[in-house]
Amino acid sequence: MAMDVLRPPAGFRIDHAVLSTYSLDLDVLLALPLAVLAHSDRGVDELMEEPLLLLEALREAGERVHVFVDESGIAIPHTNRALYSLLETSVHPVRSVNGGTFHPKVWVVRFVSDDAPPRFRVAIASRNLTFDRSWDVALVSENAADEQRPVEASADLARFLNTLPELTAQTLDVQRIDVVRALAEDVARTSFPAPQGFRGPIRFHGLGLEDGADTPWQLERKGNGLLAIAPFLSATTLDQLVRLSRPPRTLISRREALDALPPRHREAWDSILVLSESALDEPDDRQTERHSDLHAKLIALEHGHQVTWYVGSANLTHAAFTGRNVEVVAAITGPKGRPGSDKGSGIERFVESGFPRLCEAYRPGEPATEDPKIAAARERLDTARQRLVKGDLRVVCRPEGKAWTWMLEGSVALPEGVSVSAWPVSVNEDHARPLELPLAWPLPMSRLTAFVAFRVEADAAIDDVRMALKLPASGIPDSRVAQVLRTLIDSPQRFLQFLRALLGGLDSMPDWAMGNGGGSWQRHQSDGLDNAPLLEDLVRAASRDPQRLEPLQRLIEDLRATSEGPSIVPDDLYEMWRTIYAAVHHDLDQATPRDSAETTGTSNATT
Incomplete structure (x- = not known):
């Protein structure tokens, strides 16, 4: 999907693109410019065979592509590349105003041509900017701006774009703020058509964009048939959906999320499905580190002869529906079609489309029980992660003769029972050191970076927390890019x-x-x-x-x-x-x- 969304229409070129994601794999962002330009689906290692091409693509993409990611959502790269430093101008860590997560998966791209008005493409998806191989869903539309008046259906999408600079953990420069807000102004005047079979433009809903928003988001109407799909659930949100609809109701989720629900919250659903084991199998042994599970989020509500589909980033959870998280959802409406007809966009057509054939009936299992010691360790890990994200940490670089010293400075109060290691992402994890600030590494100029990797471990048999943060950085010379050039x-x-x-x-x-x-x-x-x-x-x-x-x-x-x-x-x-x-x-x-x-x-x- 990523390559197709960014690929320009014939006769057009990318002017600017704003991408939002909860989690980010730096190698995806590294491969994106070259893969799009070269119309290639090759992996990063193959793309690196053209490092000079990739380098210039990254340099220019740094001015055109802007990625807004939850500040704790950057993954530690599997390899150490000097080229990661060139991504820093494109990556903007953000945080939710209400204490949740920044969770939207929205792509907005402006294409320009010498011979035609600009065109705008929007993708509302459930997929993050990672290599995960999960089952996801996306809605993509494209149009030119209507210069006459604002489009009511696009107002929330424009409001989301306008809000992004206010959510950044580090202040954006004026030029990038102007780019994002100019894009928001154009989007506000653009009507994005729904797919064939639906009527009217796509309607966008932005959740969690205002401080203190705690009123549950409501679907636009009640209905008489419901399909809900999400990997994560909460009892309160499921009950809210049940109150809005009459049977039949179908719920598709992950087995562990369903097991965690009290039985009475499952009783109102006529059909509950999970992905079958065959749909979760990894066909390629080389991909075993990549997730393969249900990750799509959508709701279909039938009302009269119509059906409305809601597609986006929101799970069926309290945090998503009350605005604790930042989310974006797109809604499209069309005729549901008659039973047995091959026309229409109703739930029955979806059932006949094939995806439910990848599922099997859910059979309740025992709710997972966790050893209290493990639960306490998990809580300590999460506390440590939050304190690292909110802590007073910064990168300082100083020349030392012909070499450089890269330093991690500041302070952070960590809970007892955890240990933290850190290292710049431009070096191997073998060089990680315990987080006893300040920390220093001697590095060549080409390896100076604002991306810092952290590994948080607990004194219990539990997986560690691993993440990379883009921190405020000072002392990195402007000639660093040229130094990367010299290595190539x-x-x-x-x-x-x-x-x-x-x-x-x-x-x-x-x-x-x-x-x-x-x-x-x-x-x-x-x-x-x-x-x-x-x-x-x-x-x-x-x-x-x-x-x-x-x-x-x-x-x-x-x-x-x-x-x-x-x-x-x-x-x-x-x-x-x-x-x-x-x-x-x-x-x-x-x-x-x-x-x-x-x-x-x-x-x-x-x-």
Whole structure:
């Protein structure tokens, strides 16, 4: 789903994307830009075979893609990569205003074109930004903005976007706040059509966006047939749904969640299902660390000849329905269809669609009982996790001669009976140290990072808590990105590969990633340092988009300033670059804004 949602329509390109998630795997975010650009479903390790392409995709995605994640929801990566540092500008930890979790799975993307008005795509899903292989559900829609008036059905989606900057644990810079709020303004004027078979636009519901919200969210009407699916349940929310509906009622959930319910709260349901063992099997032994279980959240309520489906992030729990958590739900309504008909969108059609065939009837088991010592240890682990998240922790980096010292400073009060280890995610877990602040690691500049991994263990036979936090960081030099570049660009040939791809921009990179020909920048290394193709690329970039030369100027000067620089950027190439850059820079300085715009437009029309 992730790749399809971000993939632009024909003739369009991504302008900005705002993604929200409860949990985040950094490798998913690392793979996302290149996988989308290259139209590839390859894994991260395969994508890393094109590190220079990935690097530029990440640099540009840092300005275009904004991920808002629950501040305790970042997973510790399985590998240590210097490239994780390039994700920091895209990742924004957030917290619920009412003490719960930040739980929405919302993607909003703005696509632009030179020949058409912007288009907006929204996805409301139950899936997080992880590699989990769970059963999930998503609703995706796309449209252009209506410039005439706000759309009532989209008001809550716009309100959610407007609220995001206020929820961040660390203050966003003004530029990113402006991007998010401009997107909210556009969304407020966009009507997102429901899928075929439904009527009217999608209606969005934002929960937990206001401080102190404790009034239970109510479905829009009562009904006479109900389907509810969620992995997590609470008795109060199930009873609320039962009061809104008459039989038949069907509930699909996880076995352990159903076992935990008192029997009387299951009696009102005519059918209770769980996924069968075959649906939970792992077909690939290499995927055993990834979850495979029910994770979809949806409600279908039939009323008269209509049915309304609610899709989103909200579990059937008290925290979700009372606004303790931040959630977003989308509602669509259509005809339910007649019994036996192949038309309509009712619950019967869903039952016939095949998913319930992956299920089996729930048979009550014994509620899980937990040893009091284990329960107490679990509580201590959760307390320690919360205190780490809310604690006064920060990253400080200081130069020490030619090396750097990465330090974790601050204070946090941990409960007794737990031990905590920490390490920067850019190094192996073998380098973890007990959390006795301050902690220090000697690191090269390319490994400096604001992402810190924590392992919390209890003095009991219970799984440890593992998470990564993005902490406030100071002392990280702006040249860190260039240092990461130096670890990847170690020869003139690799420099030219990167330079030609960079000149083409993100829209030109997929061919290179997929190994296709086309374009003078696509040259084999055996071409050596032939400057003619590169000169052609530089002139083309200078005429079409002279601002694209600015990052090249910073890169080349930064590389030349190092001892190995002249061997990576040879003198003849450097002199050619200086001549072109000086000429373009002179023209930009001499042109008025109107002249510059007209010149660029003429170049675009004639190139």
